[in-house]
Amino acid sequence: MDTMSSVEYNLRTLPTTSITLFPARAQISREVGDVPLQPGTNEVTIIGLSPTTDEHSIKVEGSGEATISNITVERLANKEQFDDVYPDEDEDVLSDQDDLDTDDDDDGEDLKEDEELRAAKAERQQIMDSKELTSHRISCLQHNNGALDGYINNVRAEHNTDVGEASEAYQRLRQNNYRDLLAAQADQRHQDELLKEVDAKIRCLTKRHRKQTAQARRQKRLAKLHKAKEQLKASRAEEQRMEEKRRIRVERSKFWPKYVYAVRIQLEVSAALPSHGQTCSLLLSYVTSDAYWAPSYDLQLSTQSATGTLCFDALLTNATSETWDKCKITLSTSQATSSSLADKAPELREWAIKRGSNGAPLLYSRDEHQKRIKGPPMAKQARANRDTMFGFAPNDPRVPQDYQMQLMLLEQQNKKRMEMARQEQNPVTQVPFQAPQQMPQRIQAQIQAQAQAMAQAQQAQPQAQDMTQQTFGSDQYDRTMRARRAPRSHQRAFLNVEAEVDEEEESFSASGGDETPREDPNLAFQNSLIEQTGFATVYELQGPKTLAPSSTSAKQRISTIALSAIKFTHTVVPKLKAAAYLTATIANTSRNILLQGPVGVTLDGGFMGRTTLPRCPGDGAELRLGLGVDHAVRVVYATPEVRRSGGVSYNEERKIYTRSVYVENTHSADSIRLIVKDQVPVSKDERVRVEVLHPDKLRAEHHDDDGQQKQQQEVAEVGEAGRKADEGQWGRAEVKMLKTGAVDWLVTLRKGRSVRLALSWLVATPLGEEAMQVDH
Structure with missing residues (x-):
């Protein structure tokens, strides 16, 4: 039996050649180049297609010395590991731990005494030693004097001692001893003077040393505060980085496929070809859902x-499991997966009738009755449930667990930073913080309170959890990240540290503020290439995306x-609401076909809001866009009046109704155009007569037998100034009435002017009868 040569490719490693985005789906083309071939049967497996892929749309083309004999599409469970596809880049989580352990613990060490102070203290010690010797000499001399006095007092004749010689010797010794005593006392006084001078010098030097020591201690404390602040910034940056990493991880888990499609292609190669060096190229194309584009507009008027x-912008959406890197993107307005392919044009069957006494009326045929009962057919474009396509199973062993250990270590580091900074802060700042033994208890209480609050929120919102965590991501990982953020409140103690450091750094001088800023050119956008292809419009984005x-x-x-040439028109229907609605009539003179989509409207530099832009073809087609109420146009609708006619009539009763509207233009710009709408009743009874009295000669437009509309005989100018100051200067107005009784004034009102438009009509009924409204 011949052996089959097999080669497998992961879709992630295959380059994407082109993407065509449609309003509902996307068509992808990927290239498989240099596929090695062996004589005989070769099998090429491409695994990793998104679960949103339409398996029936997969097509394979190629070039080379081989023949495609079979193509099969299989649905396989995703065997890839999430951590292998998105590896963890934080292997240095403990890198900051060494910085915390290497802090210098020399807070108790003072600044060493300088040479001058040590020399002064040594000099004082010498003086003190000399003074001790002098005191000892004085004591000895005084003791000697006492001994001499005792000796001379005990001299007697019986001792055979010459009294004269003894007396002379006593005087000589006593005089010498006294001379030495006086000299010793003089030395002692001199030493006292020297000691006072040295003590004064030592006091001065000691004061200077204490000042230098205090300044050195302050610098050391500020250095530690700076370090604590930097550690806090690093901790916050690390926390934000981990938060961003968690967000990215949760985002990626939303599109992690639970299963993928694999395409197996069998190629037959002739045995006559060489067994080495044979290759071919394959082009894989398929259609996927959950990838599309939608129009978005920004309109400035x-x-x-x-x-x-x-x-005209395009919003590109990719909710599949695939990443299309550096490829050509084309947008098309065609519905590539239109469900109307299965719809057939209806056929009219014979509408047969016959004579009878009972039966359905002939206003609608039997087929029309059935259609009215069934209603319009519902679109059956089913959308697969993303729960079965993406995310992790609750007990999936592939769910990464290494983050929990990293987050616990990071939390311990943050706690240690906070504790060290708080201990360094207490001897410097005068803010009454909590005692050291109370701070951990408060932090633990906050952690427990927030944990309980999060647990209650999780119990109160099971539906939200089902839509986010259980459907698309790892629930256990998300809970770990939320628990890590719980002790963040104890960082508030660092506000005082930062404030103190900022006070020490307020010597900043903004000397370079008078430089004239350089004006940068406005950034430009890359416009797309537009091409009309039959019923669709194709937009080709420039450059690889x-x-x-x-x-x-x-x-x-x-x-x-x-x-x-945008036409701005105000429409006023005062009978229903006393307000002027601004409408812009825009002509699309470009080649672009504007699809229906959201549009943000900016009018005269002020953002008005978002609305929906209607579909509009190009080449001069017009669209009307409502811009809401213009409050700069004041509208007042007077109270309707009714009175009996003064004429004499013996067979009918007449009443005259009067309506009037007051319009004022408070715009600072030029004149504005308004369409003011009102109406008069239309009689549905030949015995009820309605006649318009004002404006004069106002008649309803009617049509000839051939359907052509007849114009009114004369379009008379109507309206009167709203104020005496506006007499003859307010503008002009024309009026016309339709067959339905609608009365339209076409008003051109100048800035700062006002106009009053009046309408009155007569209703005549037979005596004793009243005109009644007819329900629609």
């Missing part, structure tokens, strides 16, 4: 110049359209 700018799975959409500029 100016009422003064009647111009605007429309920015990367589209990774994300919960948010990426925005790409398609084109920027300059709008001119």
Whole structure:
């Protein structure tokens, strides 16, 4: 039996050649180059297609000395490890631990005495030693004097001692001894003077040394405070980095496939070809859901110049498990997966009737009745549940657990930083903090309280958890990250540390503030290439793009359209609401077909809000966009009046109804155009007559038998100034009435002016009868 040569490729390693995004799906093309071939049967396996792939849309093409004999698509469980695809880059979590253990513990060491102070103290010690010797001499001399006095007092004749010689010797010795005593006392006094001078010098030097020691201690404390602040910043940066990492990890877990599709391609190679060096190239194309594009617009209008700018953007969405890196992206307005392919045009069956006394009326046929009962057919474009496609199972052993250990170590580091900074802060700042033995208890209480609050929130929101954690990601990992953030409140003690350090650094001088800033040019966008292909419009984005799975959409500029000759019109229906609604009529003179989509509207530099832009073809087609109420146009609708006619009539009763509206233009710009709408009743009874009295000669437009609309005989100018100051200067107005009784005033109102528009009509009914409204 012949052996089969097999080669396997992971879709992640295959380059993406092109992507075509449609409003509902996307078509992907990937290239498999230099596939090694052996004579006989070769099997090429491509594994890793997103679970959102339409398996029936997979196509394989290629080039080379081989024949495609079979293509199979299989659904396999995802065997890849999350940590292998997205490896952990934080292997140096404990790198900051050594910095905490190497702090110098020399807070109790004072600054060493300088040479001058030590010399002064040594000099004092010498003086003190000399003084001790002098005191000893004085004591000896005094003792000698006492001995001489005792000796001379005990001299008697019986001792055979010459009294004279003894007396002379006594005097000589006593005189010498006294001379020595006086000299010793003089030395002692001199030594006392020297001691006072040295003590004064020592006191001065000691004061200077204490000042230097205090300054050195203060510098050391500030250095430690700076270090504590840097550690706090590093801790916050590390926490933010871990938070961002957690967010990215949770985001990636939303698109981690539970199963993937594998495409197996069998290639037959002729045995006559060489057994080495034979290759071929394959092109894999497929359609996937959950990847699409949608239009988004930004419209800037100016009422003064009647111009605007429309920015046409595309929101690109990729909610699959694949990343399309550096590829060509094309946008198409065609519905690539339209469900209407299965819809057939309905066929009319014979509408047969016959004579009878009972039966259904002939207003609708039997088929129409059935359609009205069933209603319109529902679209059956089923959307697969993402729970079965993406995320981790609750007990999946592949769920990474190493983060828990890293987060615990990081939390211990943060606690140690906080404790050290708090201990260093207490002897410096005068803010009454908690006692050292009370701070950990408070932190633990906060941790427990926040943990209980999070547990209650988890119990109160099971639906939200089902939609986020259980559906798309690891629940255990998310709880660990939330528990890590619980003790963050004890960082508030560092606010005082930062404030003190900032006070020491307030010697900053902003001397370079008068430099004239350089004006940078405005950034430009890359517009797309536009091509009309049959019923669809294709936009080709310039340059290679990367589209990774994300919960948010990426925005790409398609084109920027300059709008001119925009018509701004105010519509007033005072009978229902006394307000002027501004409407912009925009002509799309570009080649772009504007699809229906959200648009942000900016009017005269002020953002108005977001609304929906209707679909509009190009080449001069117009669209109308409502801009809401214009409060600069004041509208007052007077109270309706009714009175009996003064004429004499013996067979009918007449009443005259009067309505009036007051419009004022408070805009600072030029005149504005308004369409003021009102109505008069239309008689559905030949015995009830309605006649318009004011404006004069107002008649309803009607149509000829051929359907052509007849114009009114004359369009008379109507309206009167709202104020005496506006007489003859307010503008002009025309009025017309439709067959339905609608009355439209076309008003051109100048700035700062006002106009009053009046409408009155007569209703005549037979005597004793009243005109009644007819329900629709």
